[in-house]
Amino acid sequence: xxxxxxxxxLQLPGKVDPPAVEExxxxxxxxxLPPTSRNNPKFEELQKVLMDWIxxxxxxxxxxxxxxxxDIFDGLILHHLFQKLSxxxxxxxxxxxxxxxxRRKLTAVLESVDQSLxxxxxxxxxxxxxxxxxxxxxxxxxxVALAKHFQPDLPLPTNVQVEVITMERTKSGLKSEKxxxxxxxxxxxxxxxxxxxxxxxxxxxxxxxxxxKEAIVKFVNQELDRLGLxxxxxxxxxxxxxxxxxxxxxxxLLSYPVNPEDIMNKDAKSTLRVLYSLFRKxxxxxxxxxxxxxxxx
Numbered sequence: 001x002x003x004x005x006x007x008x009x010l011q012l013p014g015k016v017d018p019p020a021v022e023e024x025x026x027x028x029x030x031x032x033l034p035p036t037s038r039n040n041p042k043f044e045e046l047q048k049v050l051m052d053w054i055x056x057x058x059x060x061x062x063x064x065x066x067x068x069x070x071d072i073f074d075g076l077i078l079h080h081l082f083q084k085l086s087x088x089x090x091x092x093x094x095x096x097x098x099x100x101x102x103r104r105k106l107t108a109v110l111e112s113v114d115q116s117l118x119x120x121x122x123x124x125x126x127x128x129x130x131x132x133x134x135x136x137x138x139x140x141x142x143x144v145a146l147a148k149h150f151q152p153d154l155p156l157p158t159n160v161q162v163e164v165i166t167m168e169r170t171k172s173g174l175k176s177e178k179x180x181x182x183x184x185x186x187x188x189x190x191x192x193x194x195x196x197x198x199x200x201x202x203x204x205x206x207x208x209x210x211x212x213k214e215a216i217v218k219f220v221n222q223e224l225d226r227l228g229l230x231x232x233x234x235x236x237x238x239x240x241x242x243x244x245x246x247x248x249x250x251x252x253l254l255s256y257p258v259n260p261e262d263i264m265n266k267d268a269k270s271t272l273r274v275l276y277s278l279f280r281k282x283x284x285x286x287x288x289x290x291x292x293x294x295x296x297x
Contacts, residue, residue, distance in 0.1 A: 002037060004253060006228055019040075025151075025169065026169055026170075026171070027168070027169065027170070028168070028169055029167065029168045030166070030167050030168075031135070031137060031164050031165070031167075032164070032165045032166075032167065033136060033137060033162060033164060033165075034163065034165055036163065037152065037162040037163050037164065038136075040162060041153075042157050042159075042160045042161075043183075044138065044159075044185065045157045045160055046144075046156065046157050046158070046160045046183060046281070047068055047140070049063050049154070049156055049157065050068065050140070050143045050147065050156075051066075051068060051142065052172050053147060054077070054081055054143075056258065056259055057059070057081060057084050057085070058077070058080055058084065059259065061080055061084075063077060063080060063240070065077060068139050068143070069134045069136050069139065070134065072131065072139050072142075073102075073106070073131055073132055073133070073134045073139075074096060074102040074105070074106065074132075075092075075096065075102060075105040075106035075108075075109045076095075076096070076105070077220055078106070078113070078131075078142075079092060079105065079109050079241070080107050080108075080148070081146070082109060082112060082113055082116075085146065085150040085151075086150070087111075088112065088116070090108065090109060090112055091108075092105050092108045092109060093105055098137055101112065103128065103132055105132060106128055107128050109126055110127075110131065113142070113146070116149070117145055117146070117149055125141040125142075125145075126138040126141050127143040137162070137164065137181065137183075140183055144156065144183060144184060155199070156184050156206075157184060158184055158185065159182075159184065159185070159186040160182070160183040161180050161181065161182055161183070162181055162183065163178055163180055163181070164178070164179050164181050164216065165177070165178055166178075166179065176183070184225055198217040198269045198272050198273055198276070199269075202269055209268070211218060212272065213268070213272070216272060216275045216276065216279065217231055217232070219275075219279050220275060227246070235238065238261075239264070243262075245258060245260055245274070248274070248277070248278075258273055258274055259269050275284070
């Protein structure tokens with residue numbers, strides 16, 4: 001296949017170098033995302049949700065992700081994210097500067113990730129090679145799997161599909177084919193993570209926000225009564241936020257990514273997210289302990 005026809009296939013402008021298909025060995029396949037897929041609004045939204053989630057998780061460590069392709073490949077951020085989510089301490093070098101040490105670190109981190117997710121390498125939709133080569137598709141599949149496992153309530157956009165071009169070098173030359181890959185489940189899927197209840201509440205039923213606040217305050221005061229404490233106003237009485245959120249995350253008690261600044265700025269939706277996470281965990285514990293579970297209505 002001539003470079004010109006390759007440009008046309010991938011819909012790339014002529015001034016951009018074509019993907020390094022000449023590096024493909026005999027029988028090797030490689031996937032590419034054409035610009036039409038990269039510019040898909042739902043595909044872009046998925047990346048934003050995942051970046052916001054990672055940045056919220058790693059905020060205490062002053063780590064900021066700006067590009068999933070450029071920031072995940074060397075294993076550094078993936079190392080910190082997995083340790084934060086799983087509570088496991090990985091025995092890997094903290095700083096890896098050379099390509100060899102980065103690949104070594106990424107290999108160790110992915111081995112721990114696959115073991116935690118109970119995914120065997122042949123079945124995984126990512127690999128050390130694909131992540132290290134900044135394969136955005138594989139990177140997204142890995143991050144979606146981590147989010148679904150460790151934070152199933154994260155509101156990922158539903159039914160994200162992208163068109164993918166697969167290139168293969170055969171004896172007669174380069175062969176290409178187009179396919180559509182599913183990155184997140186459809187909204188009709190039973191296992192689809194639930195929508196953010198507070199986005200829905202504030203958008204569709206703002207008149208019920210005060211009633212929800214009153215119910216949450218009642219629950220909080222029931223739990224604080226043994227300490228001789230009480231809350232009268234959710235917007236002004238809950239502080240020491242960064243430490244509290246850190247402790248909640250470490251114990252797996254926070255169902256939604258929340259920034260401390262939002263709580264400090266008296267954002268009612270963020271405050272309710274935190275307290276509702278505690279409410280849900282409390283009710284779940286009551287249920288598993290054999291105590292009749294009160295209705296959350």
